[in-house]
Amino acid sequence: MTRHGAGIWLMTLSLLLSGCVTSRIEQSRDTATAMGTGDAMVILGRASYNDRETEESFTDCIVDELSSGGNPITLVPQKEFKDNLYPWFEPRIAPTSAEDLSRLFTESGVRDRMDESNIKYLAWIQGDTVTTGKGGSMSCTLSTFGGGCFGMSYWEQDASYEASIWDVDKLTNAGQISADASGTSYIAGLIIPIPIIARPGNAACKGLANQLREFIVGGG
Amino acid sequence: MNYWRGQRTKCLELLCQIKTMRLLSVSAALVLLMLQAGCPTRNVTVAGSVPTPLVERIPASIGIYYSYEFKSFEHKEALPGSGSYRIDLGGQNLDFFRNLLGAMFAEVIEVNQPSVQEGDELDAILIPEIVKYGFLVPSVSTLTFFEASIEYQITVLDRAGQELGKLRIVGYGKAEGSMFGGVDAVGEATMLAIRDGGARIATELSPRIAALLADSEETNGLQP
Numbered sequence: 336m337t338r339h340g341a342g343i344w345l346m347t348l349s350l351l352l353s354g355c356v357t358s359r360i361e362q363s364r365d366t367a368t369a370m371g372t373g374d375a376m377v378i379l380g381r382a383s384y385n386d387r388e389t390e391e392s393f394t395d396c397i398v399d400e401l402s403s404g405g406n407p408i409t410l411v412p413q414k415e416f417k418d419n420l421y422p423w424f425e426p427r428i429a430p431t432s433a434e435d436l437s438r439l440f441t442e443s444g445v446r447d448r449m450d451e452s453n454i455k456y457l458a459w460i461q462g463d464t465v466t467t468g469k470g471g472s473m474s475c476t477l478s479t480f481g482g483g484c485f486g487m488s489y490w491e492q493d494a495s496y497e498a499s500i501w502d503v504d505k506l507t508n509a510g511q512i513s514a515d516a517s518g519t520s521y522i523a524g525l526i527i528p529i530p531i532i533a534r535p536g537n538a539a540c541k542g543l544a545n546q547l548r549e550f551i552v553g554g555g
Numbered sequence: 556m557n558y559w560r561g562q563r564t565k566c567l568e569l570l571c572q573i574k575t576m577r578l579l580s581v582s583a584a585l586v587l588l589m590l591q592a593g594c595p596t597r598n599v600t601v602a603g604s605v606p607t608p609l610v611e612r613i614p615a616s617i618g619i620y621y622s623y624e625f626k627s628f629e630h631k632e633a634l635p636g637s638g639s640y641r642i643d644l645g646g647q648n649l650d651f652f653r654n655l656l657g658a659m660f661a662e663v664i665e666v667n668q669p670s671v672q673e674g675d676e677l678d679a680i681l682i683p684e685i686v687k688y689g690f691l692v693p694s695v696s697t698l699t700f701f702e703a704s705i706e707y708q709i710t711v712l713d714r715a716g717q718e719l720g721k722l723r724i725v726g727y728g729k730a731e732g733s734m735f736g737g738v739d740a741v742g743e744a745t746m747l748a749i750r751d752g753g754a755r756i757a758t759e760l761s762p763r764i765a766a767l768l769a770d771s772e773e774t775n776g777l778q779p
Binding site: 390391392414417418419420421422423425426427428442443444445448 | 606607609611750751753754757758
């Protein structure tokens with residue numbers, strides 16, 4: 336088999352083994368937006384002290400999507416931003432609204448530090464991916480004569496995320512974008528286990544990142 | 556004759572099987588014992604950035620006493636079903652505090668004794684301590700992340716060595732764990748707990764320390 340043929344075979348196989356995902360993206364805009372030359376944005380995962388919080392992998396995915404492609408956005412890394420403005424963006428103290436942000440700007444040095452980084456927009460990402468249901472059964476055996484898996488098992492996942500975009504210059508809420516995606520994954524045991532995996536978290540990330548790019552650059 | 560020979564062979568085979576089974580069970584038990592005995596303590600190294608807090612400095616000259624226990628703090632614990640952990644957080648915690656307290660006051664001097672010595676021109680002495688440290692792993696907490704918490708106490712002494720107050724705060728951190736990343740996740744959660752503790756000291760305790768110093772100044776100023 337040639338390398339070209341192997342590539343097509345792998346692509347077909349991955350398409351066949353990908354589960355279906357349905358997703359919905361919604362947006363509401365409060366003010367017009369635009370990014371000038373040298374302007375930057377920061378993506379922050381909203382941390383909480385309960386048992387559910389935005390996964391680091393999700394914010395990393397949004398950052399990867401926004402900083403790549405044909406129209407990349409200049410992003411300040413979350414860690415660098417939090418270190419520069421320590422302690423004001425730590426989970427316990429971080430502003431929860433654009434009004435809180437204006438209060439924070441009265442603290443010594445905060446406004447200057449923000450201006451130095453050329454940050455025009457802050458996007459807070461909040462949400463998570465949860466398993467909403469699972470079922471089926473599959474058993475695998477292994478013996479000296481061989482082994483195999485029989486049965487079928489499935490699980491449903493629901494990814495729900497929201498981005499709140501704050502305008503740092505105007506100290507207002509620029510808008511919100513929400514992304515919801517759900518999908519069911521299967522593992523069918525036909526001697527060898529065949530996984531058909533749905534990735535709603537990935538779909539929500541791509542949908543949210545594309546809409547966020549359009550929201551910021553598109554202007555409104 | 557052949558029947559008896561056959562029976563004897565069968566008996567020998569059975570004996571051999573029993574011996575093999577015994578040997579296997581003994582070997583398995585030995586392997587398990589070796590695994591348990593050889594399972595090393597997990598050494599957790601706490602590392603991370605040491606940010607300088609962006610806060611207004613308190614106009615005071617402060618002496619800080621870091622005890623040996625504070626500088627070399629480490630925590631050892633054996634969790635049922637998760638093995639033993641040794642968390643060495645003293646070094647990173649000390650770096651964090653040096654940077655934090657250095658940015659909170661106009662002048663900071665590290666002192667070797669928890670008291671004001673003759674010739675010292677200090678407004679007060681702060682003695683930070685780690686009162687309690689704890690951590691949780693998913694197999695114990697049944698949650699999906701690793702957690703750590705540190706309880707700090709800061710004792711404030713005036714220039715006469717009188718205690719002005721003891722302030723306590725708790726720093727908390729949690730970190731996602733990967734499949735084989737338990738050690739890293741405990742380290743990360745501990746680092747986040749130090750950061751959280753530092754943030755609380757800079758924002759919550761700082762005004763209280765300033766108020767204690769102002770009260771002390773006022774009282775001392777009124778004395779004849």
